[in-house]
Amino acid sequence: MTKLLEGKTVLVTGASAGIGRAAAIGAARHGADVAINFARDTDGADSAVAEIEALGQRGLAVQGDVADPETAKHFIARAVEEFGKIDVFVNNAGICPFHAFLDMPVETFERTMRVNLHGAYFMVQAAANQMVKQGHGGAIIAVSSISALVGGEYQTHYTPTKAGLHSLMQSTAIALGRHGIRCNSVLPGTILTDINKEDLADEAKRAYMAGRVPLGRLGQPDDLEGPIVFLASDLAKYVTGASLLVDGGAFVNLQ
Ligand SMILES: NC(=O)C1=CN([C@@H]2O[C@H](COP(=O)(O)OP(=O)(O)OC[C@H]3O[C@@H](n4cnc5c(N)ncnc54)[C@H](O)[C@@H]3O)[C@@H](O)[C@H]2O)C=CC1
Numbered sequence: 001m002t003k004l005l006e007g008k009t010v011l012v013t014g015a016s017a018g019i020g021r022a023a024a025i026g027a028a029r030h031g032a033d034v035a036i037n038f039a040r041d042t043d044g045a046d047s048a049v050a051e052i053e054a055l056g057q058r059g060l061a062v063q064g065d066v067a068d069p070e071t072a073k074h075f076i077a078r079a080v081e082e083f084g085k086i087d088v089f090v091n092n093a094g095i096c097p098f099h100a101f102l103d104m105p106v107e108t109f110e111r112t113m114r115v116n117l118h119g120a121y122f123m124v125q126a127a128a129n130q131m132v133k134q135g136h137g138g139a140i141i142a143v144s145s146i147s148a149l150v151g152g153e154y155q156t157h158y159t160p161t162k163a164g165l166h167s168l169m170q171s172t173a174i175a176l177g178r179h180g181i182r183c184n185s186v187l188p189g190t191i192l193t194d195i196n197k198e199d200l201a202d203e204a205k206r207a208y209m210a211g212r213v214p215l216g217r218l219g220q221p222d223d224l225e226g227p228i229v230f231l232a233s234d235l236a237k238y239v240t241g242a243s244l245l246v247d248g249g250a251f252v253n254l255q
């Protein structure tokens with residue numbers, strides 16, 4: 001297998017499980033040393049690092065709540081201390097506490113904004129500052145969503161954060177292009193992870209969601225591995241400000 005990220009250092013937020021973990025392991029499989037941020041799941045973070053190391057790469061887990069702007073500075077600083085530089089930053093951490101619109105609790109709305117959007121802003125800013133300081137460019141990838149493009153009845157607090165991430169990558173692509181830093185997003189469809197375990201425990205909803213996918217199944221975290229590695233790699237050296245749907249065709253499936 002051609003390794004696409006040989007010699008690179010990759011950072012991923014919220015990577016103790018799900019899509020973030022798949023991105024971290026995928027990067028290691030492609031020859032990168034990987035630092036992961038995680039919120040609370042120490043066992044998940046430790047086992048992700050063990051998997052990275054089993055692939056012959058260096059791994060590092062740094063705990064922190066991305067909603068706190070200080071977490072961003074600390075994560076970048078620890079990764080640089082350990083690996084000497086950062087080449088790729090993947091903003092993945094996110095929450096989606098499904099709730100109806102008319103009685104959305106203020107705390108649920110604000111927490112979702114702070115984790116998904118404010119957290120991403122400060123993380124991307126800290127990563128970009130380090131890349132600018134290093135002077136050899138880099139790649140930033142946001143895990144946005146199909147929900148940046150379409151709505152969800154119980155996601156009125158969530159979909160704006162994903163549209164915001166998509167927009168953030170477009171604006172930072174302009175702000176950072178002169179530094180050789182590429183900024184792109186992936187837009188996953190419905191991927192089976194902890195974020196939607198409860199929602200998709202409803203068999204009827206799960207079957208409906210799967211039925212909307214032309215490729216005939218809901219996604220798995222490793223479906224994001226290739227698209228994220230591609231955008232991180234030099235194969236995508238002229239790709240910036242772009243977004244890549246990874247949804248099995250769900251978005252285009254009107255009828
Ligand atoms: N599963 C899906 O269908 C889709 C997921 N996404 C996005 O993918 C990203 C990853 O989600 P999944 O892997 O699906 O779910 P997940 O629940 O397995 O992963 C989310 C990760 O973010 C971490 N996290 C949550 N709050 C955090 C905080 N305050 N600080 C640090 N880490 C925090 C969690 O600990 C977890 O590791 C999220 O941004 C989500 O919005 C986007 C489209 C579809």
Ligand SMILES: C[C@H](O)[C@@H]1OC(=O)[C@H](O)[C@@H]1O
Nearest residue numbers: 096145147189190195196
């Ligand atoms: C949590 C949802 O199941 C998931 O997240 C998204 O961004 C999409 O709306 C997916 O359906």
